[in-house]
Amino acid sequence: MxxxxxxxxxxxxxxxxxxxxxxxxxxxxxxxxxxxxxxxxxxxxxxxxxxxxxxxxxxxxxxxxxxxxxxxxxxxxxxxxxxxxxLGEQGTIRIAHPDSISSSILPDFVSKVTNAFPKLQLELLQLPYESQEDYLKNYRIDLTFTRDITPSSNISSRKIHSENLCLAVPENHTFSALKHISPKNLEGQKFLLTTGDYNSSYNTLVTQVLKSYNVVPESYIRCEFGSTIMSMIKKGLGISILPQSYQLHEVAGIRFIPLPFMTDLYINWRKDDPNPILNNLLELA
Missing domain, CATH: 1.10.10.10 (Winged helix-like DNA-binding domain superfamily/Winged helix DNA-binding domain)
Known part of the structure; x- marks a missing residue:
């Protein structure tokens, strides 16, 4: 039979x-x-x-x-x-992303994916920097967007976007334009910074920005996620350096001043991963 x-x-x-x-x-x-x-x-x-x-x-x-x-x-x-x-049209894909693209690149990417593959299930999550590579290598996620260059030989990366870094300050702060930002004016400012990981190329970039202004930041709050940092800025607890994408979060009470420094965004995946769903998504990124 x-x-x-x-x-x-x-x-x-x-x-x-x-x-x-x-x-x-x-x-x-x-x-x-x-x-x-x-x-x-x-x-x-x-x-x-x-x-x-x-x-x-x-x-x-x-x-x-x-x-x-x-x-x-x-x-x-x-x-x-x-x-x-x-054919890569159905299944589940897990994507990690930085907080900064939650209101900019990520919604546009998800829109492209859901329009092209309406039956595909997406799981979106945010991870600390030090966990991303491990999650990717161990098949706990399939794609990750990062602002860091991934050095691993087992992971493929592609730059997909660049944007300005900004000085993020409370709306009533005396800084309102780039011309107000100088080594002298930055003296004594309290900085709210991301967690200090010396392997992070993004944190290295932020350190370079501070050095260019001869600033040794007085930082008493460090946090992994920018949305939390913005809440602290709004409360007047300090200022920060953040990607301009955070401006699209439209948090009232914060001013973003573009700086002459650029941060890159990368998409990362397991090298030689045969998953057809993954290949389809990479074409949309």
């Missing part, structure tokens, strides 16, 4: 006519008859009452028509799903 035999049976159960069924299934009437007889022989029961004038389902045949119809529909759904997964 195979799936094709079940399809022949279900077609005949619907038509109740050998000639019409054979024509629709593109086989000869005698071949259809042999398939039904073979199925009955294997099952050890009669599926149809038939004579020269009519074909009718037996009670057992009616029972199997209902059950096999359901089974075939489920099988065909699974086959469609398998083809979609094979």
């Amino acid at each position: 195979d799936i094709q035999q079940l399809k022949y049976f279900l077609a005949l159960a619907k038509e109740l006519h050998f000639w019409n069924t054979a024509a629709k299934m593109n086989i000869t009437q005698s071949a259809l008859s042999r398939q039904i007889q073979s199925l009955e022989s294997e099952l050890g029961l009669q599926l149809f009452y038939r004579n020269k004038r009519s074909v009718k389902l037996t009670p057992a045949g009616k029972f199997l028509q209902d059950k096999w119809s359901e089974e075939i529909n489920q099988l065909e759904s699974m086959h469609r799903l398998a083809r979609q997964i094979h």
